[in-house]
Structures are given as C-alpha cells and as structure tokens.
Amino acid sequence: MRRKILSTLQEKFLAQLTPHIIPADGPLVPHFEAKIVQRLDRFLFELPSLLRTLFLWGMRIFDLTAIFFAKPHRRFSRLPEASRFLYIRRMSHTWLRPVRDWLFTCRGLILLFYYSQPEVMAALHFDPRNWAREKVQARRQALNLTETVETIKTYSE
C-alpha cells in the first residue's frame, strides 16, 4: 500500500475547488469530487518531493490569499460558493505569479481527469475503447496472430 499524501483538510479543499473548475453544463460524472481527490493524491505521490512540497504550499497560499483578494475576506475554504467562483476568476489573471501558476496547474490536472472520464469522452464523440479494440482485432487478423504478445517472457520461478 502506498502512503497518502493529502490530509483530510486538503482533500476537503480540493473537493471544494473542483466544482468551479469543471464545466457545470458538461456531462455529470457521479462522485467526481471523490474521484479527483484520489487521482490527485496518486499524482502527487508520483512527483519528486520538491515539486510535491511546492504544490502543497501553493494550495495553502491559494487558500490564504483569499483573505486579501476575496469578499468577504475569508480563507477560500470558508468562502460562500459565489465568492469562491469570483475569487478563482480573479486569481486566474492575478499578478501574483506563484498563485496563478498553482491555480493553472491544479486546473489542468482536474480537467485532465474530468475529460478522461468515459461519460465525458462519449459526450465529445470520442470512443477510443471500441476503436482500439477493433484495431487490435484487425491487426491480429492481418498478421494471423492469436494474441498480441511480446516475445519477452516474464520471470517466474
């Protein structure tokens, strides 16, 4: 088992941020907030420790700068929904580059996971699963292969 990176508070924070990043008019993905928290945790786990620490500090700074840039002047995690949305809009153009960069990184990751969901890909007329299956089958037939295999044998005792 790998260790968890995000604390409960950080998970809650990301779950609060996510609905403002994904399209409200887009296809609904059941339990997406829970899924995204899991995926982000896995992604952060893969990062080198320096980048991971920067990301987690960025999250804290983004949360705290809301005290100065949002109305009412509270942390992001304690803002009303409408104020959260306005704060995110504002921060996407802010001159505070570390905050803007963090927001864009987090936004990119959330959208990466959102648009990789089967429901969303189907709404985009993109069906790679069946497409790939057909093509694997077509190649096997073309080459008279019974299955796609490497000739490398995995080690077993």
Place this chain on the structure above:
Amino acid sequence: MIRTIDPISRNLDTSCEVCVIGSGAGGAVVAKELAEAGLNVLVLEEGGYYPTSSFSHDPQRMLPRLYRHAGGAIIVGNAPIMYAEGRCVGGSTVINAGICYRTPEAILDHWRDEHGLVELAFEKLVPYFEQVENNLHVMPVPDAIMGEDSLKFKQAAENLRYRYVRVQRNIHACQGTNLCVLGCPTGAKQSTLISYLPAAANYGAQVLANCRANRIVVKNGRAVGVEVSVVDPASQQIRRRALIKAGAVFVCGGALHTPALLFRSGLAKWRSWIGRNLYLHPNLKCVGIFDDQVNSWQGSIQGFQIDEFAEEGIVFGSTFLPPGILALSLPYFGNDSFKLMEYYHHMSVWGALVEDTHAGRVWSLPNKTSLTTYWVDARDQQRFLRAIMLLAKIFFAAGARKVLLPIKNFSEIDREAEVAQIPKLRIRASDLSVFTVHLMGTCRMGADPRTSVIDMDHRFHGLENLFIADASVFPTPVRVNPMLTIMALATRAAQKFVENRKRYLRVT
C-alpha cells in the same frame, strides 16, 4: 527475460560482464548488440514492466505507469517547460510517436568541424542507420492509415507551396489506432519493448524492472559495479539495496538522468561538462478548429512534416492529444472549457519543433538529487513566435475557422490577418506554453576532454570501462526526432565495445 520485484527480493547481489542502465532507445540497443556478441548483459530499468496487452486508452491509468512523474515533469526557468519522458521497460520508445529520421548531414558536419567528431561522418554512420531501420521496420506512413488531420496538413503545405515530407515511422502492420503516446495497444509500433529487448533476451540478456541505479562504484580508475535500489512499483518504496558487480557499465538513462547518476557517483569532479549543454527542441502546439469533422484520433499520429523552414531550425508536424491532455493545455476552465471541447472531433493539434540555440543545465543538489534549469533567451523566443505565426498560417491555409495559440492572453484568432498582431504584443517567455519530448546533450561527446564528457568511442574521458549511449552524448540538437540518431550511435558504441572487449573488460 524481465525480472520484477518479487523474484529478486530474496537475493539481488549478482555480477555480469556488462551492466546497462536504462532500457530505452540507447540501453536496449546496447543490450541486444552486446548479448548477441556473447556477453553476459544485465539491463537495469527504473520503471515497471508493462506488456502491450496492458496498454489502455485511459491517460489516468497509463500516465503514472509509463511516464516519469506521471507526465507532470517540469524544467525550471523563465518559462516553466513541461517534459515527457518514459519510465518503464522500453523507456521513451514506448510512448513516443516512433518517428525515425537519420541525423541531417549538416549537423554531423557541424559536429566534425566544431567538436572534432571525425568518426561520425554521415557516410560512416549509414550502415548503423540501415541496421537500426531494418530492426525497427522503419517505413513511410502508408496512405491506408493517413488520418484526416494529416491530409489537411498536407493540403495546407501544398496550398502554401511549402516543402513537406512523408514521415518515416517504426511500424509493422499499423492500424492507425493513434494511441502511440499511451503505449501502442496493437503492438504495431516497434518500440524497444517489442523489438530490441526481446532480441536481447533471446541472446541471454536479463532485464531487471523496478530497479533504480543509485551510484556507479569506481575503484582505481575503473567502474566496478552499480549500487541499486529495488523499488516497489505500488508504493515506490525501496524494498532492498544491492551491489551489482560489472566488468563494464553503459549508462543510457537519458539527458537528465545520466548526468544525475554521474553526479551521484562523484564523477563531476572528473569532468566539468557533466550536466551542461542541455538542449530541448522546444515544442509549441496550436489547435485548429475546422467546420468539418476531423476525428484526429483516427489514423497515424503524424503523416507529414513541413521542413520548408528546417534551415531556420523550425519543423512542423501534426500530432494527436487525448481530450484530457488537450483540455489541460488550453487556458480555459468551467463552461468556457466545455464550450470549446464540444468541438473536439473538429479539432486538430499541430506542433512546431524548434531547434534551440541556448543551452540549459542539470545541477547537482546536496541531497543527491538534481535540478534542471533552462532559460529561454531572446533569440529562441523570437524563433518560437515565428513558429507560432507560421503554424497559424498553415492552419488557415488548411481551412481552419479558429486557431488556438499557446500564448497567454492572446489565445484565439479567427482570421489570418490577426497573425500579424503577434509581433506587436509584449510577450514574455513565461506567456508561452512550451513543451518538450526531446532532451539532449548533457554529457556531450568530443575529441577534447576539457570540453566534453565522452570520447568518440562513447567512453567516459578518464575511465577505462564506463560508457554513455543515449541522447546526452549529442553535442548539439539534431533538428529532427532523435530516436534513430540515439539508436545508430548506440549500435556503433556497442560494436566498438565488442571490438575492444578484451581491453575494456580487463580485470585489474
């Protein structure tokens, strides 16, 4: 055979004649050539072993498995540059587009004149290129798998009267699945995972997956072994450490990890050029939206390249990004993002590959890690803007109704006339979205030991039996996709080693 963590958790301390670090374009070729010559070869690969049957279209699943840092690796500088690098058995050859071009003659002439590499003349490398091309089944992309986006790209080149070439790829019975960047699910792309490594295994080479090289052990002017950590693929925790004794060591970890390993091994004091001279082939991508459906996921990942501007250091080609990765690179979120992404099947992604002139550097940090920095200078930035302007022009020539540019605050244009505004904008390097997949040149080859790291036989200057065979040996960028150059040079390095094996494997 590939060994994974379970069987080796009992006893890994072993010895071999040649230890090859890395199983990508350099390492796999070296392993096959040396094993074929009868040497006892052990390949160490930091990433896991994922066979073709496990490849899926799902980026969430494949990015953490096949890519370093799950695809989120970043180079620090005035324009943070994301880079993609394979970390799995087969290395970056598993996740690249499989584009194979011989090193341009002009580049090799430059290497000869400026770096004294007289042995790397084009005519002398031709037999190695041919050998690799045969092994990889390199062929021009056939018409049958040419996608609509490639045809539009070609049409644009013809409309503008730009010179273009049909792309050569390492494919065998390719069906145009266009999932190359997530691992080819049909096995058509001849990555080293299904070409060189099985051949090496047939000749008796062993591949250890999930095995990270920590340090090369050097004694009395010779590399005597490699200290390794066996990593649990699920938890990434170190399960055990071991020492692999070796008669010779080939380092093929790529342009970022080869210098990092040499730093950790205390070799920086021997050669001051380790880590310097990092080139990236920065990549800028534009997205075109067409009135008709493009369905760019159908067909070969790239069919043609425009090389009209190759002398300026700019080459254009089409590519494909799954929706998640495309959405990530666009500057929108919320409903704005979906309004645009609804046209995904009308979108085509084309990119410019720019030959950079200003080098970055890999630095050694005190805690045995490394940091990579790269500053985009004014000259290269001008080249980036020129590439974006030309790319927008190519899109409009292909009939695009809208083009999305990789420039912050100027990300959409609807008419070709708007392209002329780009030079008037006050654009900083940090306003550009730059990406790279070609990292080169941090342990450059040269005749002069004072200004290079390895000699013309790929041997580390000053050490009898340490060799480097990957993209880090390039003295300059190669202007084309570097895979074939890496493989041809690795073939040559291995064959030179075999010719002199008695000398290199001498036991002191």
